[in-house]
Amino acid sequence: MADSDLQRTHPLTVVVRSAKVLSQTLVGLFAVMVFGAARDGGLAVLGFAALVLLISAITAGSAWLTWSYFLYGIVGDDLVIQSGWLIKKHRSIPLARVQGVDIRADLFSRLMGLSDVVVQTAGGGSGDAEAKIGSIPLASAEMLRAHLISGKRREVAAVAPAATTTAAPVGDAGPESAPQPAAAAAAAASDPLSHMSDFRGMLGGDQHPETETVFEHAVPLSSLVVAALTSNAPLVALFAAVGFSGQVFQMFGSDTTDAATSVVSSLALPALLLSGILLFVVVGGIAVATTVARDFGFRVRRAGPRLETEAGLMERRMTSVPVRRIQAVIVESTPLRRLFKLSAVRVNTAGFGRSEDNQSTTASALIPITSSKQVRPLMHQLLPEAEQFPQTKQVPPHALRFYVLLPTSLTALATLAAVGLPLAANAALQTSEALALATPLILTASVLLAAGIVATTRVLAWRAAGFGADKNAIAVTYGVFGRYRVRIERSRIQSLAIRQSPFQRHAGLATLHLATVSGSSESVFRVRHMGLSDAVAIENWYSPDPVV
Amino acid sequence: MISCAIVGCSERAPEQTVLYTGTMSDLQTPANHLDPRVKTAWRLEAGLAVIVPLMIAIVFPALASMMGIPGWIALAAFALMMGVVILVVGIFPEIRYRRWRWEVREEEIRLREGLIIVTQTVIPMVRVQHVDTAQGPIMRALGLSDVHIWTAANKHTIPALTDEHAADLRDRIATLARVTDDGGL
CATH class of the missing domain: 2.30.29 (PH-domain like)
Incomplete structure (x- = not known):
């Protein structure tokens, strides 16, 4: 194989990579400078400027070296990637083993019209399960993706004009309401941010280069907000707020022996409640906003033998998965979603998962949220191969004791130890008769409560x-x-x-x-x-x- | 009688007939045992693992009397340690050997193993990605090798076959896996 078959990524890669590294380092350095300036005045600022220059030069030099030694290309039936100026690495991935292909672009790359291609290979989530080709023009990324997902086929699919597409965003509408371009336009118009969700549209590329798109499902912003609100994130925030309030209450509660502290405590209780609620709102709000930003403008389309998804506000991400590479389909209703009869559908593929970033959920989401009734019709359009779930039966009734007994007994013992040992070690018990009398009651109540909660969850697990x-x-x-x-x-x-x-x-x-x-x-x-x-x-x- | 809900029916076509039924006796045992020398290998491995705790247990009674710890505690600790040694070196390898069964058929590999929890595994030949043999120092001294069977999801091992047998089995599985290869995951 000759190196002439391989090519470099876009030269702007050096700028993108340097900017990413610098943006992360400079924040820390700036903080150091502010503290330093307060103490040493102008000297610290001068030192900071010199340090920034030095780090920028090193970063840019390293980025240039990395870029100049990084070569990629399709040679025969393999994707070949050569990299490394200190330690040379040659990687050859057979096209037949490609599990899926992502195109990702963060905000900075999008401004420059560049994107990353991430090739997923089977590897059980190990680091080598991904091969990343960073910062190439979007058109090249699309062409490379076409090469890679067509397997051994060498020809690049012809790029069709946007007008030939039959795809249409249909929101939560099922196949009963067949996708209509007019309806899609209306849906887009009703969503003021929808224009931002079109990755290729934003970058001036072709709207839908694949003519084989047969169905497209777009999830409106309102549904994504519902999805985020009914995910487990708000519950986690709630637990965090309750935990925080509990800790603070313990701090105040242990100091209520004299009258003055008692007054302070009585005033602190409403403040404590308020801060707990505020914490819940802030943490929950951030979690919800992060989820919405991650799934923003979510679209999934069935294009012949492939499923393609795109999503993301800051980092836009397009994923293409050959249907035959799908390992499992999971329909999930979190506790909150069950209340509102909502479900989500995701797929497990061989390559996606513990990747270098936190995008694994998006990578595998097929339908982020829909009403439970719509799951089957949407699956019929998107993935008819897996539309039909076999009828299930429950595990036998006498299995219930296996579900309940062991975890409940272990919890009861653990609670007994966790509550009983500190109580036994409490010196006050030796002197106070009332406390000594209350101890068995406290112990019994704690054990019963913990065991009851665990037993209930285990019964529910058995039923499910x-x-x-x-x-x-x-x-x-x-x-x-x-x-x-x-x-x-x-x-x-x-x-x-x-x-x-x-x-x-x-x-x-x-x-x-x-x-x-x-x-x-x-x-x-x-x-x-x-x-x-x-x-x-x-x-x-x-x-x-x-x-x- | 297996309900139609387990096999053979679907949400859309509940009228389909049952495909397979099974009873406890159908959980058939694979045909082959491991080489009996594996018991020696396991005993040596377990012996190496417990040698340090064993030494402590032996010197503990002497130390205990010097430290003023009651003699019965030292004795109980020693007895407990000896019990553990007898179990892991003497009894467990024998039970593991008796439980361990394997069988390589044309279309699948069946393994059965386990000391307390018994596991029976079926690996279709079409899912085998590659197969290799390996041996550590103890196994090498005894002339035994392990056969590792890799699927895309995990690794399965048939331990302690004679070197020649392991090599033959490795080649046979590789050949059968190639014949049934469906070209990907």
């Missing part, structure tokens, strides 16, 4: 646990307050295992493990404490050489 298979796929359901349904094609299950503890053996139960390939941690799906005969039936269903 289910499984079922049809000819092509298996469905697994689980959850506690939320509800999750997973569909895995039989051909995507890498291995199947049946596990039995001695207690399960005695009760005729087993735990089923289905191993799939996924960049995320959620790659093994389990059905705990199902009937052994059902597990054997599933094993026979899966086995290429079944017993029956």
Whole structure:
């Protein structure tokens, strides 16, 4: 292979990379300068300027070296990437092994008309599961993506004019209301920010280069806000606020023995409540805003054998996943979403997941939010191959004790130790008769409360646990307050295992493990404490050489 | 009788018939045992792992009398340690050996293993990405090798086969996996 087959990224890469590094370093340096100026005056400012110059020069030099030694190209049936000026690295990725291709561009890159291409290969979430080609013009990125996702096909798909597309954003409308260009235009007009969500439109590229788009689903801003509000983020913020208030209350509460402190405490209680609420609003607001910004302008389209998504306000990201690379489809209703009959759909693919940034959720989101009723019609349009979930049945009633007994007993023991030991060590107990009398009550109440909560959640987990298979796929359901349904094609299950503890053996139960390939941690799906005969039936269903 | 909800039915076509049924007796045991010398290898490995705690347990009674710790505590600690040693060196390898079964068929690999929790695994040949053999110093001394079977999701191991047997099995699995390859994940 000759190096002439390979090419460099855009020269502006040096500027983009330097700017990113400098923007992160200079904030810290500036803070140091401010503190230094307060103490040493002008000398610190001079020192700061010299340091900035030095760091800028080093950063720019390093960025230039990295850029000049980075070469990429498609050679034969491989994507070849050469990099490194100190340690040379040569990577060859067979096109047939490409799991998906992302195009990403943060705000700075977008202003310069550049984008990154991130190639996902199978690798179980390891660092090598991704290959990034940074900062190339968007048109080149689109062409490279076309090469990569067409597998061994060398020809680049012809770029079609925007007018030929049949795609239309349809909001939450299902297939009953067929996608109409007019309706799409109306939907776009009703969303004042919709123009910002079109990645290629913003950059002056072609609206939809693929003529094969058959269906497009755009999620309006209002739905994304609902999705963020009903995600787990506000609940986390609530717990944080309650935890914070509890800590502060303990600090005040322990100091209420004299009258003066008591007055202060009585005044502090409303302030404490107010600060707790404020904390919840601020933390929750930031979490919701981050989620909305991440999913902003979310669109998913089915383009022939591929699913393409784009989303993001600050960093715009386009993901292209060949349908045959999808390992599992997950329909999820978080606790809040269940209340409002809302669901989200995401897909597990081999490459995405623990990537270098936090975009894994977006990478795998297929439908960020929709009404539960609309899941099936939307899936029918976007992913008809996985539209049908096999009917499921619950794990047997006598499995309930396996779900409840052990976790509840362990929790009761842990609570007994956590509450009982400090109480026993409390010197006040030795002197106060009233406290000594109250101790068993406090202990019993704590243990009952903790055990009751755990038992309730375990009963809910038992109720949610289910499984079922049809000819092509298996469905697994689980959850506690939320509800999750997973569909895995039989051909995507890498291995199947049946596990039995001695207690399960005695009760005729087993735990089923289905191993799939996924960049995320959620790659093994389990059905705990199902009937052994059902597990054997599933094993026979899966086995290429079944017993029956 | 397996309900139609488990296999063979779907939300859209509940009238489809049951494809497979299964009973406890269908959880068939793979045919082959490991090489019996694996027990020696496991015992040596376990022995190396417990040698430091064992030494502490041996010298503890002497130290305890010097430190004024009651003799029965030192004795109980020693007895406990000896119990652990007997379990991990003497009994566990024997149980593991008896439980461990494997079978390589034309279209799948079946493994059964486990000391307390027994796991039976099915790996379709079409899902095998690659296969290799490996041996550590103890295994090398005993002339044994492990066979590692890699799928895209995880690694499975058939431990302690004779070197020749492991090499043959590795080549056989590689050949069968190539024959059934479907060209990707």
